Amino acid sequence: MPAVRDSLFAFRRAPLLSALSITTIAFSLFAVGLFGLVVVNIRQALERVEERVEIRAFVAEKTPVEQIALAANEVAKYAEVQSVDLVTQEQALERARRELGEFKDVFEAEFLPPSLDVHLKSGFRDPATVHQVADRLKALSFVEDVRFGEEWITQLYRLRNIAGVAAVALGLAFAAVAIIIIGATIRMAVLARSREISIMRLVGATDGYIRRPFLIEGFVKGILGGALALGLTWLAIHVVSGYLSFQTVFFDQRLALVGLAAGAMMGLVGSAFSVGRHLPQV
């Protein structure tokens, strides 16, 4: 493959320029990576909190347990529902005593109502779905009241959405920077090889043949920049978690591959854009 050889030759011919462009790409992707990691960690933390999203439907006193159990089975069949716990009056009392240990003597038997504690499946814990399920529970004849911490769930989701939007916006901004940088380095490569390109044209090389090494060069620079950024991000997160001593998560294998692919795509787009613009001028 002469195109691959030519693009590797470009690295050998201008090692400093190549290293500089890979480093610059790596740093822009590093910025994206760092913010991405913040988002991944926020999401992870939110998911843990989300697992506690629970709808509690309080059942009217004197409702036969059999009827509640029957209803619990029905509710468990809802598509959004992961599990339903039936909490009797005795269990409610016990839980209250456990959770509020120092006031355990205050609780007298049988004054807390029984309830159905409904846990939702992951992906169905957004405010709208929680509302919907709560409304269905409210419609049950023996249910007196439904509680699910509406304010809390809305805030949680707002935070999650802000983090997501900020990540996308920053990601796009840094991706644009990386594309521009790659474009600029490819422009320099095109100009540095202008003599060779003009000779190629004279002897009958096709446009595709002339373009290919530059596209490969951009692609490889993008991948190398992405890999370097991944390494830098990993290093940064280890240093940070070492100093601040808190538990952090790194990108999983799939996200790391997405990062590399993003680097490669940026390299390809940047070089295609630059070659398309500057080749006709050579």
Added chain:
Amino acid sequence: MIRFTKVTKDYPRLGAALNDVSFSVAKGEFVFLTGPSGAGKSTILKLIYMEERPTDGEVRVAGLSSVTIRPRDIPKLRRKLGIVFQDFRLLEDRTAEANVAFALEVTGTPRSAIGGKVSRALTQVGLASKATSYPRELSGGEQQRVAIARALVNDPVLLIADEPTGNLDDRATRGVFQLLRDINASGTAVLMATHNLDLIRRSDYRSIELNRGKIVFDSAEAARAAIERFAE
């Protein structure tokens, strides 16, 4: 081989470079293109290898027309041509043989065929012994021979030479010119733009003289007119 029909070429800022030029070159012919600087010689050559398109009129080269050719077909045309310049246009970081091989590599010639073709072309120009030399290690005449070998390696039907002896001393000029004659003798048409009137006088090849974008003299036309006058 080449046919110019009422060709005009205007450059946006420089104005008219060629004005209503018509001529043709037959297969296997050797033609000098001469005239002062700025007369339009290089423009004619650029129109032939379709680096430029005419503003008006038509240029036909090796069966392809400037009016109908698609940009992606231009490389196909250039593979039928060999082009040589005054400044050689060699790649300084490659040896003589690598420079010649370059023309084959970029046109997709199989690797196995390249070695033989390169050494044949270098032998043809008398530089087989300097195959591994870099351009900076060669004299001007030798560098031009490498450029000619690169132009020949694809077996062109037409060799275009733009002032090929412009940077050479007399001895090297004679050598390069003799080489072009030999190439022509083997059947390749040669169109050579030159300032060197001595070369034109010493040979009996057809010459076309340009001035200010117009053909002011064509030895073939002059000979035809003389014959017609004689016949009358």
